[in-house]
Amino acid sequence: GQQVMQIPQYQHVQEGEDFTTYCNSSTTLSNIQWYKQRPGGHPVFLIQLVKSGEVKKQKRLTFQFGEAKKNSSLHITATQTTDVGTYFCAEGTGGGADGLTFGKGTHLIIQP
Amino acid sequence: NAGVMQNPRHLVRRRGQEARLRCSPMKGHSHVYWYRQLPEEGLKFMVYLQKENIIDESGMPKERFSAEFPKEGPSILRIQQVVRGDSAAYFCASSPRQSYSNQPQHFGDGTRLSIL
Numbered sequence: 095g096q097q098v099m100q101i102p103q104y105q106h107v108q109e110g111e112d113f114t115t116y117c118n119s120s121t122t123l124s125n126i127q128w129y130k131q132r133p134g135g136h137p138v139f140l141i142q143l144v145k146s147g148e149v150k151k152q153k154r155l156t157f158q159f160g161e162a163k164k165n166s167s168l169h170i171t172a173t174q175t176t177d178v179g180t181y182f183c184a185e186g187t188g189g190g191a192d193g194l195t196f197g198k199g200t201h202l203i204i205q206p
Numbered sequence: 207n208a209g210v211m212q213n214p215r216h217l218v219r220r221r222g223q224e225a226r227l228r229c230s231p232m233k234g235h236s237h238v239y240w241y242r243q244l245p246e247e248g249l250k251f252m253v254y255l256q257k258e259n260i261i262d263e264s265g266m267p268k269e270r271f272s273a274e275f276p277k278e279g280p281s282i283l284r285i286q287q288v289v290r291g292d293s294a295a296y297f298c299a300s301s302p303r304q305s306y307s308n309q310p311q312h313f314g315d316g317t318r319l320s321i322l
Contacts (some may be wrong), residue, residue, distance in 0.1 A: 100248075127310060127311075135315075136297060136313040136314060136315050136316050137249065137297070137299075137313045138313070139310035139311065139312065142310060150248035182248055182249070184249075191312075193239040193241065193251035193252075193254050193262070193265070193299075194239075194249075194251060194311060195251065196241075196250070196251075197247045197248055198245075198247060198248040199248050201246075206234075
């Protein structure tokens with residue numbers, strides 16, 4: 095089945111620094127979704143990208159979908175302690191009756 | 207609370223026992239998905255159901271695992287004769303229709319299953 099590779103697995107940053115996580119696929123994705131999971135919590139939907147080259151912003155978060163629809167990134171500007179958690183990308187194959195395929199996630203650890 | 211409801215939050219079973227995990231989707235949602243998450247790992251898709259129908263169970267282990275979503279009541283994920291390797295967090299998600307139709311999935315709080 096489809097696989098999405100997500101890097102890095104862990105990212106330590108000082109509070110106030112920027113953070114980026116990358117999601118890559120060997121095949122073209124119909125869409126990509128991003129989720130955040132706090133420690134001990136459940137995944138919470140952040141955004142969905144559908145169009146080639148799409149860029150969406152949510153306050154300090156910027157999401158991009160590559161031109162070839164094979165990669166995506168999430169960038170956080172000036173991290174805050176509330177940003178701590180694991181960020182997952184997930185792809186839906188589109189047209190198929192199956193669930194999402196999740197990357198392994200990037201654990202964001204923020205040092206005050 | 208109109209969100210996805212899962213119970214129990216924590217479940218402890220001994221090897222060989224049965225585990226039943228329940229999920230009530232969000233109001234108005236007719237599609238239910240079950241995922242399993244091991245520590246420090248992403249979520250692995252298990253099964254996708256609509257009312258009274260299993261649509262895709264390609265992620266379900268071939269033995270001991272079953273799922274249902276009856277006409278009335280919650281969706282049930284059943285694990286028979288549990289083994290230590292079944293210890294994980296099991297998340298249920300729901301959507302108003304299939305996710306390829308650009309609908310996000312809403313997750314419940316999960317059931318943390320521990321096998322002694």
